[in-house]
Amino acid sequence: MSDTHSSNNNSQNKKNHNNFSDGKIFTVFAVCTYGLEEKLSEELKTIGFNNIVIEKSGCTFKSNLLGIQYANLHSRIASRILMQIEKNIIDNEKDILDISAQVRWDEWFDIRKTIKIKTIGYNTKFQSIQYCTLLVKDGICDYFRKIYNSRPNIDKQDPDIQIYSFIKQNTFTLYIDSSGESLFKRGWRMNKGTAPIKENLAAGLLALSGWTPEYSLLDPFCGSGTIIIEAAHIACSIPPGISRKFAFEKLNFHNNSNWNAVLEEASTNINRTIEAELIGCDIDKTVLEYAKINLSNSGINNNNIKFVHDDACNIKVANHNKGFIVTNPPYGERTCNEDIWYSWSHNLKENFFNWDLNIISNDMSLPGKMRLKPKRKIPIFNGKLECRLFKFEIVKNSYRTQK
Known part of the structure; x- marks a missing residue:
C-alpha cells in the first residue's frame, strides 16, 4: 500500500x-x-x-x-x-x-x-x-x-x-x-494507563501511516486506546476540539455568537458511520477497561470498534485482506520482554501479510529484532524521547536471515 x-x-x-x-x-x-x-x-x-x-x-x-x-x-x-x-x-x-x-x-x-x-x-x-x-x-x-x-x-x-x-x-x-490547554487534550480521556501516547501524536502517526477510514486498523499494544479512539474520531468526522474550551474565548474581541455558529456547523458535519473495523488489543485487562471508558467518554458507540484482551503474538483478524497496523509498543517508561519481537513478527507474517505495519519506537534496533526491513524510518519525538516511525510492508514468510 x-x-x-x-x-x-x-x-x-x-x-x-x-x-x-x-x-x-x-x-x-x-x-x-x-x-x-x-x-x-x-x-x-x-x-x-x-x-x-x-x-x-x-x-x-x-x-x-x-x-x-x-x-x-x-x-x-x-x-x-x-x-x-x-x-x-x-x-x-x-x-x-x-x-x-x-x-x-x-x-x-x-x-x-x-x-x-x-x-x-x-x-x-x-x-x-x-x-x-x-x-x-x-x-x-x-x-x-x-x-x-x-x-x-x-x-x-x-x-x-x-x-x-x-x-x-x-x-x-x-x-x-489562542488554544489554552494543549490541543492534544480533546476532553474525553479520563484514564491514561502507563506512559500513554498523546492524541495529536496518535493523529500524526495515523497520517504518516497512510491509513484512511475505509481500511481496517489494528493497534496490538493499544493501552488506554488513544490511537484507536483518535481513528474513530477521524472516521466519524468529529472535530478534535468539539468538547473543549479555548483561550481565545477569553480575549476581548471574542464574539460568542459567531463561535457558537462555528460549533453548530461543525456538529452538523459529524457522521457516526464507521466503514471498517478498528481493533485495539492488549494483554493488560486493566488498561483495556480504561480504553473502553475513554471510548464511552468520547461519545462514540459503534460495533466496528473493538477492544479485545489478547496477546499481540497471537491475535488474528478475520476476513481482512488489507489493513493497517499503527502501534506504540512498550519502550521507555513501558517495559517489554525482548523475546516478544520475533514471536510477534512471526504472527504478523502468518496472519497480516499485505498489511502496512507502522511502529513508533525509540529502539533503533527494533527492525533487526523483528527480522524485518523497514521501507522508511521517519524521525519523530514522543514527548522528550527521540523515536522513529518504522514503516514496513508485511510479506508472508519473508524474514531477513538472522545473523
Whole structure:
C-alpha cells in the first residue's frame, strides 16, 4: 500500500469555503511535534489555509480570527495555535523589557485576566531564559500600571491568558496562545494507563501511516486506546476540539455568537458511520477497561470498534485482506520482554501479510529484532524521547536471515 493516501482528516476532505482573509489578519504559528510538520501543513491546507511555511516543530500561516477558531477546532496534529503580536530585532535585555511594555495589551485582554509567560530561546546570547521571562512580565505589568495603576495577576497553573516569547539569535517574537490547554487534550480521556501516547501524536502517526477510514486498523499494544479512539474520531468526522474550551474565548474581541455558529456547523458535519473495523488489543485487562471508558467518554458507540484482551503474538483478524497496523509498543517508561519481537513478527507474517505495519519506537534496533526491513524510518519525538516511525510492508514468510 502506498504512503500517498488521502488526508487522514475525513471531516475535511472538501476544502473549507470560509474566508480566512477578511478583517484583521494575524501571523499564526501552529506548533506540532517534531517530525509532523509536513502532515500539519497538509492538514492546514485541507482546513482552508494558504501560503503555509513549514518550520521546525510547526507551520506559519496568515489568518483572521475565524481561521484561528477553525484551526483550534479542527487541527488534529497541532499542539497550539499561537497568534503573533510583536516581532523585533533586539540588541540587549533592556530591549525585551521596552518592547514588551509597548504592546497594547489591553486590546487583547483586560486587567482582570490572569497571565502566564513562557520564553523559549534558540541560539541566543542571553544566558538566562528565566530572566528574559521576568523582563516580559515586567513589561506587561508596566504597561497596565501606566494606564490603570494596577496590573494583571500571575497564575502559573491555570492562567486565563498564556503569552509566549521566542528569542532566536537576535529576533524577539511575542505570541498570545489562542488554544489554552494543549490541543492534544480533546476532553474525553479520563484514564491514561502507563506512559500513554498523546492524541495529536496518535493523529500524526495515523497520517504518516497512510491509513484512511475505509481500511481496517489494528493497534496490538493499544493501552488506554488513544490511537484507536483518535481513528474513530477521524472516521466519524468529529472535530478534535468539539468538547473543549479555548483561550481565545477569553480575549476581548471574542464574539460568542459567531463561535457558537462555528460549533453548530461543525456538529452538523459529524457522521457516526464507521466503514471498517478498528481493533485495539492488549494483554493488560486493566488498561483495556480504561480504553473502553475513554471510548464511552468520547461519545462514540459503534460495533466496528473493538477492544479485545489478547496477546499481540497471537491475535488474528478475520476476513481482512488489507489493513493497517499503527502501534506504540512498550519502550521507555513501558517495559517489554525482548523475546516478544520475533514471536510477534512471526504472527504478523502468518496472519497480516499485505498489511502496512507502522511502529513508533525509540529502539533503533527494533527492525533487526523483528527480522524485518523497514521501507522508511521517519524521525519523530514522543514527548522528550527521540523515536522513529518504522514503516514496513508485511510479506508472508519473508524474514531477513538472522545473523
